[in-house]
Amino acid sequence: MRELARRLGMAALAAACAGPAAGALPPAADGQPRRYVFAVDEDALAGAPDASGLNRPLDAGSRLVVRGAHFYQVGPDGLADTADDVRTRLFGVNLSFSANFPPPGEARAYARRLRKLGFNAVRLHHLDSLPGTQVDPPDSILTPGPYPSFSPQAVERLRAFVRALAQEGIYVNLNLRVGYRFRPEVDGLPALAARPPVGAPLHAYHPRMIALQQDYARQLLRALELRGSPALAMVEISNESSLLAAWQRREWRDAVPPGYAQILQDKWQDWLAARYGSPEAACAAWRQACPAAGQPVPMVAPDGADAAGAAGTLLGQMAGEVSARLRRLAGRVLDGAGAAADGPARRVEDFLRFLADTDRAYYEAMRAVVHQETDARVPVTGTQMVYGGLLNLDSQAGMDYLDEHFYVAHPEFPSGWNMTDWRVPDQSLTGGQLDRLLALSLRRDVRRPFVLSEFNQPFPHPRSAEALPLAALVAALQDWDGLFFFDYATGPRPEPAPNLFSLSGDWGKYALVGQSAALFRAGLPAPPAQSLVLRPPPAVRAAATAADAYDGLERLVAGRYGVTPAMGWRAKLGVDAREGAAGNEPGGGAAGSPGASAGAPGASAAEIDGAPPDARAPYATPDGSLAYDPAAQRAVLDIAQAWGAFGRVAGLRAQAGPLWLDAPAGGPEVPAALLLTPLDGLPLARSQRLLLSVGSATRGTQPGSIPARPQEPAPYPGRADWLTFEPAAGSGAPSGPFDAHPPAWLAQPALRLGWRASASAAPAVFPLDGKGARMAALPPACTAREGELAYAALDCPDAPPSPWYEIVLPAAQRSAAEAEAPATAAAAAATAATMPEAAR
Numbered sequence: 001m002r003e004l005a006r007r008l009g010m011a012a013l014a015a016a017c018a019g020p021a022a023g024a025l026p027p028a029a030d031g032q033p034r035r036y037v038f039a040v041d042e043d044a045l046a047g048a049p050d051a052s053g054l055n056r057p058l059d060a061g062s063r064l065v066v067r068g069a070h071f072y073q074v075g076p077d078g079l080a081d082t083a084d085d086v087r088t089r090l091f092g093v094n095l096s097f098s099a100n101f102p103p104p105g106e107a108r109a110y111a112r113r114l115r116k117l118g119f120n121a122v123r124l125h126h127l128d129s130l131p132g133t134q135v136d137p138p139d140s141i142l143t144p145g146p147y148p149s150f151s152p153q154a155v156e157r158l159r160a161f162v163r164a165l166a167q168e169g170i171y172v173n174l175n176l177r178v179g180y181r182f183r184p185e186v187d188g189l190p191a192l193a194a195r196p197p198v199g200a201p202l203h204a205y206h207p208r209m210i211a212l213q214q215d216y217a218r219q220l221l222r223a224l225e226l227r228g229s230p231a232l233a234m235v236e237i238s239n240e241s242s243l244l245a246a247w248q249r250r251e252w253r254d255a256v257p258p259g260y261a262q263i264l265q266d267k268w269q270d271w272l273a274a275r276y277g278s279p280e281a282a283c284a285a286w287r288q289a290c291p292a293a294g295q296p297v298p299m300v301a302p303d304g305a306d307a308a309g310a311a312g313t314l315l316g317q318m319a320g321e322v323s324a325r326l327r328r329l330a331g332r333v334l335d336g337a338g339a340a341a342d343g344p345a346r347r348v349e350d351f352l353r354f355l356a357d358t359d360r361a362y363y364e365a366m367r368a369v370v371h372q373e374t375d376a377r378v379p380v381t382g383t384q385m386v387y388g389g390l391l392n393l394d395s396q397a398g399m400d401y402l403d404e405h406f407y408v409a410h411p412e413f414p415s416g417w418n419m420t421d422w423r424v425p426d427q428s429l430t431g432g433q434l435d436r437l438l439a440l441s442l443r444r445d446v447r448r449p450f451v452l453s454e455f456n457q458p459f460p461h462p463r464s465a466e467a468l469p470l471a472a473l474v475a476a477l478q479d480w481d482g483l484f485f486f487d488y489a490t491g492p493r494p495e496p497a498p499n500l501f502s503l504s505g506d507w508g509k510y511a512l513v514g515q516s517a518a519l520f521r522a523g524l525p526a527p528p529a530q531s532l533v534l535r536p537p538p539a540v541r542a543a544a545t546a547a548d549a550y551d552g553l554e555r556l557v558a559g560r561y562g563v564t565p566a567m568g569w570r571a572k573l574g575v576d577a578r579e580g581a582a583g584n585e586p587g588g589g590a591a592g593s594p595g596a597s598a599g600a601p602g603a604s605a606a607e608i609d610g611a612p613p614d615a616r617a618p619y620a621t622p623d624g625s626l627a628y629d630p631a632a633q634r635a636v637l638d639i640a641q642a643w644g645a646f647g648r649v650a651g652l653r654a655q656a657g658p659l660w661l662d663a664p665a666g667g668p669e670v671p672a673a674l675l676l677t678p679l680d681g682l683p684l685a686r687s688q689r690l691l692l693s694v695g696s697a698t699r700g701t702q703p704g705s706i707p708a709r710p711q712e713p714a715p716y717p718g719r720a721d722w723l724t725f726e727p728a729a730g731s732g733a734p735s736g737p738f739d740a741h742p743p744a745w746l747a748q749p750a751l752r753l754g755w756r757a758s759a760s761a762a763p764a765v766f767p768l769d770g771k772g773a774r775m776a777a778l779p780p781a782c783t784a785r786e787g788e789l790a791y792a793a794l795d796c797p798d799a800p801p802s803p804w805y806e807i808v809l810p811a812a813q814r815s816a817a818e819a820e821a822p823a824t825a826a827a828a829a830a831t832a833a834t835m836p837e838a839a840r
Contacts (some may be wrong), residue, residue, distance in 0.1 A: 063078070122171075348542075391542060535608070694803050722807075
């Protein structure tokens with residue numbers, strides 16, 4: 001309904017006022033960047049921005065399996081763990097709700113749109129969240145009948161879509177439980193006084209709920225014909241939900257409502273009996289009095305009171321708080337003050353380990369069904385690592401890979417899901433959040449693949465265009481195995497303007513996807529040789545879970561091991577939770593000798609492998625391929641196969657292969673994401689055809705503006721550190737609508753492209769239109785000489801603006817560039833020769 005209203009509103013606006021034509025570059029408003037209207041025709045997209053060549057149709061040899069710490073295709077022989085296996089990284093995108101169910105006849109076109117962006121995987125998300133009777137398009141694979149009741153129309157559409165995706169070389173990540181909330185009156189379950197939140201983990205311990213989920217998984221896998229299908233890359237059991245997370249995030253009362261708590265209480269008694277032999281023995285170990293005979297040992301609620309409501313100060317009996325962000329249990333073990341929990345602290349640790357074991361039993365029961373319906377090599381994971389912390393290494397010990405989510409400047413809705421009252425924090429990756437991205441490796445098990453299945457720096461933050469390339473570069477640097485952007489669109493068809501988290505319509509992000517895909521899938525930049533592997537013992541893993549859910553792990557690692565996320569610029573970070581593990585990462589041992597971390601007296605030498613590297617700003621990889629200056633708020637990529645700059649680019653002047661890029665300072669700030677890559681398969685130093693993408697923040701059109709103008713962020717009322725949109729005149733709302741009105745506008749940063757003035761001929765620089773086709777080359781009027789260099793101004797008023805520029809260098813100029821840097825060219829050629837064929 002909201003989408004229909006939005007489109008009807010834009011029709012009225014268009015009738016009242018014809019907006020500017022695509023390609024127009026009107027004068028900038030005072031203090032604002034110059035903006036121009038731009039739209040991509042996704043179905044017609046071809047030429048330089050089209051990354052379709054990265055994919056080929058999936059066949060039996062494309063089957064994906066886990067081999068050691070990474071994903072591999074089984075290769076032409078169809079057998080896993082043989083010489084022809086090929087390391088494969090997944091660069092994917094999320095599809096949610098109706099986006100999973102394209103209309104008949106449109107599935108192939110939809111899959112081709114995704115292939116053109118370089119995606120080789122999609123995450124089928126929110127299949128179960130909105131059971132309904134709508135069939136064109138369906139919002140869910142379920143109907144409102146007793147769970148699980150499948151919609152025949154939705155099943156047929158999704159089955160056809162999976163086949164179409166496979167034809168375009170795109171795998172599927174199948175999500176099982178995401179948003180379905182059990183209905184006691186329909187599903188034959190105990191009554192609930194109130195409907196619990198979607199993440200409340202009753203489904204992880206209630207036997208009937210688990211049995212129903214197993215039935216859902218069986219029927220879904222059969223209906224989609226995924227047994228033996230090379231399209232099935234992986235299965236995710238439960239999105240953003242676990243018992244550990246409910247305790248850690250202080251959402252415990254929702255997890256154990258009346259009518260359900262007794263089931264978990266009984267499991268707790270059984271766990272204590274198995275571990276200690278009797279409740280009395282457990283209480284003795286905790287140095288606490290047991291309840292009266294015949295009374296159960298209470299569960300431990302995270303606020304210090306047991307689940308039955310008895311007063312208690314279990315956490316208060318432990319050491320004082322390390323900080324306002326850490327729980328008291330953490331104080332025993334995080335900073336080296338104690339080697340293990342004892343007494344009351346041991347009771348808390350035992351309860352957390354019980355929750356981990358209960359989560360584990362759920363995951364393994366679901367994994368068993370997946371493997372029964374497919375085979376034992378299909379990769380399966382439980383939930384995201386941040387939903388439970390380091391004890392998820394225990395609860396997911398039987399899983400095949402680990403998964404995580406990450407957002408910067410996630411929107412907040414102060415008055416509920418209200419599209420005219422929202423705000424986003426003024427944060428960005430280059431504005432200080434790159435450490436948070438690197439810190440994800442502190443949740444990475446070095447023995448298994450690691451996947452980031454949701455990430456975004458969403459619209460409308462001014463630096464949102466940097467999200468895709470920087471995530472791809474950091475993931476390659478840390479040797480992760482999968483990235484899934486969230487998400488593609490609100491439905492199966494392209495968007496005309498930015499909408500919530502959508503990539504389609506957000507053309508400033510969209511312009512960089514294909515190049516980001518090629519870099520990540522090729523593993524560029526290459527990971528550093530050094531690995532830094534932590535082996536936290538059980539008490540530390542429990543303490544990390546008792547700590548703050550969001551930054552407690554980073555504080556633990558810094559306090560106990562002297563390891564900070566910034567060390568990820570110079571070493572691969574990871575964790576090994578095996579008891580007594582040697583600590584070396586599969587496929588590449590750690591540099592240096594095992595040793596205690598600097599300034600961490602409580603950490604034993606057995607808990608860390610590798611000497612922590614220098615982590616002072618500005619940061620750079622050992623070979624200088626990727627650098628980040630937090631003071632300048634800019635990251636720069638410089639490798640043989642690509643050059644890029646992200647963040648505050650004004651004032652930057654750098655050589656990129658045979659060219660120079662100059663972003664003059666002065667004028668309104670236009671944060672940008674720049675990527676220069678070859679189109680002819682050669683390293684930059686030898687390339688004769690290149691693609692320069694200029695990503696910037698996308699804006700919609702201000703509702704009711706005459707003449708039409710872009711909508712710009714404004715401070716949220718009373719919060720200068722949060723952004724929103726100016727409200728419509730007379731609305732009285734705090735914000736303008738979150739979902740943007742077309743047409744979409746992009747910012748035009750001041751940017752010059754330079755080359756040797758002595759060259760026999762200037763490069764031809766072609767702005768590309770929304771179909772990827774060349775427009776007229778930049779005319780001589782846009783070119784000027786400055787010393788030994790000649791420059792073409794990409795923001796020249798005499799040339800059409802674009803986020804894409806195809807650059808053709810004369811052969812003589814290319815030869816001169818090679819002569820100036822023969823060693824660089826030779827090294828680049830050698831590196832290119834080692835790249836996977838699909839990425840060259």
